[in-house]
Amino acid sequence: MKTACIEEIKDWLRENLTAEKYVHSLGTAEAAREIAKICGGDIEKAYFAGLIHDCAKSLPLDEMLLLIKEFGIELECGEENNVKILHAPAGAALAAKIFGVDDEEVLSAIRWHTLGQVEMSQLEKIIFLADKIEPETRGRECYLNRIKTVSEPCGLERNILDCYSYTIKSLVDRKLVICQKTIEIYNHLLKKCTI
Numbered sequence: 370m371k372t373a374c375i376e377e378i379k380d381w382l383r384e385n386l387t388a389e390k391y392v393h394s395l396g397t398a399e400a401a402r403e404i405a406k407i408c409g410g411d412i413e414k415a416y417f418a419g420l421i422h423d424c425a426k427s428l429p430l431d432e433m434l435l436l437i438k439e440f441g442i443e444l445e446c447g448e449e450n451n452v453k454i455l456h457a458p459a460g461a462a463l464a465a466k467i468f469g470v471d472d473e474e475v476l477s478a479i480r481w482h483t484l485g486q487v488e489m490s491q492l493e494k495i496i497f498l499a500d501k502i503e504p505e506t507r508g509r510e511c512y513l514n515r516i517k518t519v520s521e522p523c524g525l526e527r528n529i530l531d532c533y534s535y536t537i538k539s540l541v542d543r544k545l546v547i548c549q550k551t552i553e554i555y556n557h558l559l560k561k562c563t564i
């Protein structure tokens with residue numbers, strides 16, 4: 370199966386996502402491109418992965434679970450019943466199924482854009498951060514402030530560390546469970562950024 374082109378993917382996303390999520394997808398693609406430029410990453414691949422990272426966002430839970438099963442994707446603790454994060458593994462499966470994406474790097478960046486993992490590839494880091502700071506729905510001022518810091522030493526990792534700090538603080542404030550893996554990723558990034 371031939372991989373779908375950018376315009377075909379945009380048409381599909383426009384029809385299948387809410388207007389807000391469609392704009393967020395465009396913003397994430399733009400942000401991913403900028404971050405890749407700064408970090409010396411693959412600019413086109415970053416844009417492509419950013420564009421499709423939320424492709425499964427509007428699927429009902431049962432369809433997400435079917436796709437995940439069909440593609441044999443293993444779930445992490447806490448993912449099974451959490452529709453907010455399940456769209457990431459479901460998205461990797463959907464991207465392969467309907468857009469013919471066979472680039473493992475891209476599929477992995479989609480799969481891990483919500484939870485992250487301890488050893489992330491550069492593309493995984495780019496998509497993880499782009500999703501959190503994109504200018505269209507997260508605020509342009511915040512985006513510009515963040516993007517400035519990506520070029521600093523360990524800038525990509527420091528920005529991702531800030532995302533985890535924010536998430537952990539928010540979970541503590543709301544007295545919610547923090548996954549073991551989230552803490553592991555936080556500790557790993559902290560060590561990397563403070564060496």
Ligand SMILES: [Fe+2]
Binds near residue numbers: 423457482483
């Ligand atoms: Fe997402």
Ligand SMILES: [Fe+2]
Binds near residue numbers: 393397422423500
């Ligand atoms: Fe997103």
